[in-house]
């Protein structure tokens with residue numbers, strides 16, 4: 001094997017990979033967006049044939065991809081989580097369990113639905129620890145939100161078993177894992193509802209947007225009502241015989257839907273490319289004893305845009321990360337990057353401080369809430385430990401064998417230097 005020269009960085013060529021989603025924007029995206037402009041129909045419920053609506057076609061595509069009965073396009077991933085919670089009847093007085101490592105929007109959605117988030121540990125998969133989930137269940141718990149973080153499927157068998165034993169709704173946060181699967185089942189189709197985001201940092205994008213997927217007619221109808229204050233007037237049939245209530249405006253625009261529709265054609269090909277990249281690299285570092293690869297509950301369902309490995313301590317991961325950067329490989333530790341990463345619960349200030357828009361009525365102090373959830377920045381020590389020991393490298397669909405080899409050689413070189 002080629003022995004790297006200590007003094008010369010493994011990679012001197014620039015690392016000029018952009019975002020997975022926007023790097024793919026091409027003729028198809030232009031064609032679909034222009035199609036909307038040519039039709040002059042930018043609002044999904046405006047006149048014309050329903051099937052001709054981009055949002056309707058996007059919903060049909062996701063229903064088919066996921067094998068679910070109902071999909072509802074919305075204007076963000078956060079709104080997809082909110083409509084799922086409202087759809088499932090979650091509200092004041094209820095507790096909803098979320099992982100300590102997820103984008104803050106997962107917990108914020110619970111608060112927007114007027115319920116109380118309960119924060120539990122993640123394990124070496126960086127997804128919800130099923131044991132921590134079970135230990136956090138109280139008489140007030142109504143739902144659990146597993147998050148397929150960094151494209152990695154959560155431990156759904158264990159989570160579904162616990163949820164069914166305790167009668168909890170399962171709302172999957174699939175914002176970071178569109179197109180992933182767990183034991184052959186598409187992510188977002190396993191729980192009672194699946195919630196997707198089309199924001200720019202996700203695998204594919206619509207600029208902004210989201211999607212709710214469910215087999216539950218009542219979740220779907222209630223979500224429909226909540227996603228549009230006038231929904232019962234636009235589409236009486238979909239609202240069924242349910243008692244109407246006020247909703248917000250989470251409707252998706254036809255322009256965003258067209259962009260999502262074009263980008264969604266690319267999902268499987270993107271994941272295939274990323275999986276090839278990640279498997280090449282993991283094979284090349286499998287025998288490096290000083291690092292431990294993130295445990296992946298089902299590698300076949302991993303989107304594979306994120307390579308994470310752990311060092312023995314936070315100090316070692318910080319040093320490893322720094323040396324890896326000097327070898328020309330952009331990377332980061334997860335919890336000590338020098339900024340308050342909003343994916344880590346200890347930085348969720350308005351939650352830890354139980355701060356609401358109005359002090360007089362928050363989900364925590366409202367009359368319906370009989371529980372007593374407590375938060376503290378050090379309440380999930382295992383999560384903080386895994387995150388501090390983690391080094392993460394973002395992978396890209398356009399990485400070729402040479403790029404993968406640079407990553408392998410750089411990791412091997414740094415590990416050897418630190419040994």
Ligand SMILES: *Cc1c(COP(=O)(O)O)cnc(C)c1O
Nearest residue numbers: 076077078103105175176197199
């Ligand atoms: C991005 C993200 C969201 C929110 O999606 P938006 O479209 O930005 O509202 C929710 N959960 C997770 C895990 C995310 O990564």
